[in-house]
Amino acid sequence: MSLSEVLEATQHAIRENPATAAVSFAARHQLVPNTNTLVDVTIRDHKLTVDEPPVLGGADTAANPVEYALAALGSCHAITYQAWAAKLGIQLDSVAVHVDGDVDLHGFFGLDDSTRPGFGDIRVRVDVTGPESSQRYAELKRQVDEHCPVLDLFRHQTPAKTELFVNP
Amino acid sequence: MSLSEVLEATQHAIRENPATAAVSFAARHQLVPNTNTLVDVTIRDHKLTVDEPPVLGGADTAANPVEYALAALGSCHAITYQAWAAKLGIQLDSVAVHVDGDVDLHGFFGLDDSTRPGFGDIRVRVDVTGPESSQRYAELKRQVDEHCPVLDLFRHQTPAKTELFVNP
Numbered sequence: 001m002s003l004s005e006v007l008e009a010t011q012h013a014i015r016e017n018p019a020t021a022a023v024s025f026a027a028r029h030q031l032v033p034n035t036n037t038l039v040d041v042t043i044r045d046h047k048l049t050v051d052e053p054p055v056l057g058g059a060d061t062a063a064n065p066v067e068y069a070l071a072a073l074g075s076c077h078a079i080t081y082q083a084w085a086a087k088l089g090i091q092l093d094s095v096a097v098h099v100d101g102d103v104d105l106h107g108f109f110g111l112d113d114s115t116r117p118g119f120g121d122i123r124v125r126v127d128v129t130g131p132e133s134s135q136r137y138a139e140l141k142r143q144v145d146e147h148c149p150v151l152d153l154f155r156h157q158t159p160a161k162t163e164l165f166v167n168p
Numbered sequence: 169m170s171l172s173e174v175l176e177a178t179q180h181a182i183r184e185n186p187a188t189a190a191v192s193f194a195a196r197h198q199l200v201p202n203t204n205t206l207v208d209v210t211i212r213d214h215k216l217t218v219d220e221p222p223v224l225g226g227a228d229t230a231a232n233p234v235e236y237a238l239a240a241l242g243s244c245h246a247i248t249y250q251a252w253a254a255k256l257g258i259q260l261d262s263v264a265v266h267v268d269g270d271v272d273l274h275g276f277f278g279l280d281d282s283t284r285p286g287f288g289d290i291r292v293r294v295d296v297t298g299p300e301s302s303q304r305y306a307e308l309k310r311q312v313d314e315h316c317p318v319l320d321l322f323r324h325q326t327p328a329k330t331e332l333f334v335n336p
Contacts, residue, residue, distance in 0.1 A: 003204040006225040011277050021273040025235050029242035029265040031250055036171040039243040043231040048216065050243035057174040057251065063211040065244030065318050067193050068236055073328070074197035075207040075218035076233030080276075082199055083225065087277075097197040103317060105189040108248075109179050109255075110315055118320030122328035129335050141332040147278055149271060150233050152286030153321075154328045160241070160290035160319060164309040167297050 004086035035059070066103060066119070074099040076150035077124060084143045092140075093130040099123070122154060172254035203227070234271060234287070242267040244318035245292060252311045260308075261298040267291070290322060 001009070014021045025043075029050075032038040037058035039050040050065055052058030063071070074097040085092040100123045107117035128137060145151065169177070182189045193211075197218075200206040205226035207218040218233055220226030231239070242265040253260040268291045275285035296305060313319065 003225045006204075006222070007277075010223050010273070011279065014273060014277065014279060018274070021279075022270065023273060024268060024270050025232075025238055026266070026268045027231075027235055027238040027242050029239070029246050029267070031246045031263040033262070036174075037247045037250060039246050041239045041243060043235045043239060046231045046235075048231070048239065050239070050247075052247060054174070055178050057171045057254075063195075063214045063216070064193075065240045065247060066321075067195055067211045067214075068243065069240035069318050069321060070193055070195040071197070071209045071211060071216065071218070072233050072237035072240055074195050075209060075236065077330075078197050078199045078207050079205045079218075079220060079233060082205060083276075086225075094201070095199040098194070099197070100192060100194045102190065102192050105178075105182060105191060106186070107320070108251075108315055108317055109175075109182065110311070111179065111182060111189075116320050116324065117315045117317045118324065119317070119326050122326055124328060124330040126330065126332045127335055128332065134334050137332060137334045141330070143278070145330055147276055147285045149276055149285045149287070150237050151328060151330070152275070152284050153234075153237060154326045156284065156286065156325060158287050158290055158322045160292060160322045162245075162292040162294065162309070162313055162319070164294045164296065164305060166302050166305045167295055 002086070003082065004089075007083055007086060066101065070099045070101055073122070073124065073150045073154060077126065077144065077148050080144045080148040081126065081128065081140065084147065085140055088140060088143065090132050090136050090140050091130050092128055094128065096127045098125045124151075170254070171250065172257075175251055175254060234269065238267045238269055238290075241290070241292065241318045241322060245294065245312065245316050248312045248316040249294065249296065249308065252315065253308055256308060256311065258300055258304050258308050259298050260296055262296065264295045266293045292319075
């Protein structure tokens with residue numbers, strides 16, 4: 001099946017039974033013993049690791065959490081371009097996405113209460129190639145900006161509850 | 169150097185020269201030719217891949233973008249526990265973080281304009297062990313909830329500008 005056929009089948013299933021659209025995702029994380037900042041992550045059958053550069057106490061064996069956040073945004077954006085191009089019947093020959101973000105470490109270290117710990121600004125640059133008119137790609141951009149899940153996460157508040165359990 | 173010594177040195181450098189606190193991060197992404205949803209990601213010297221499960225058109229060779237977003241949150245949370253425990257002089261023997269998030273696919277597919285494409289709700293469960301009083305760990309939780317960069321990203325709006333370039 002082509003991508004547009006797969007996505008049409010999924011949308012058809014949702015229209016038939018709207019409850020199938022409600023999906024949950026999960027990730028488990030364990031700080032690796034005898035390291036400062038190495039984290040093992042398990043997502044279904046997929047494993048990855050996260051670390052920090054030396055200036056933040058790590059050994060730089062992997063990208064750090066805010067870099068993973070940028071990767072979530074950039075990959076989501078690339079896939080949403082691909083999916084919405086298929087949905088709109090727009091031919092897309094290649095998609096590259098470059099994401100930059102700025103952090104002021106005064107926030108993380110609690111050195112200035114007026115500085116947020118997260119990103120102050122994010123820039124997403126998308127480069128595409130393909131045979132369609134620039135109007136068609138501009139329409140694709142409008143749809144992607146409205147429907148990219150991780151862009152929505154960045155641009156809007158999301159309720160996130162935290163609970164701590166202290167175990168013996 | 170211990171973690172608290174490294175972090176104290178970094179904070180000292182920031183106090184001496186506040187401009188050193190302004191840091192930028194970047195990630196580059198390329199949709200892999202002849203795949204539906206496989207994305208190659210480059211972050212400095214680190215490489216990773218992102219994919220989608222079959223129902224979203226992919227081959228499930230890697231976690232998907234919203235799962236990477238959860239991994240960014242969970243790993244950031246674990247490392248912020250470790251860093252702030254070092255900063256506050258609180259002994260922490262282990263940290264595990266479990267993150268769950270709900271998505272309603274009506275949003276991504278544009279099937280319902282009132283449904284956001286991103287997460288509707290996120291739950292973060294932290295399990296720690298260590299010899300300190302529960303009051304000390306509750307104080308640690310308060311500081312982490314205030315200073316975790318990716319939790320801040322989830323809980324608050326972040327400006328994210330997108331630009332599209334159509335190349336020949």
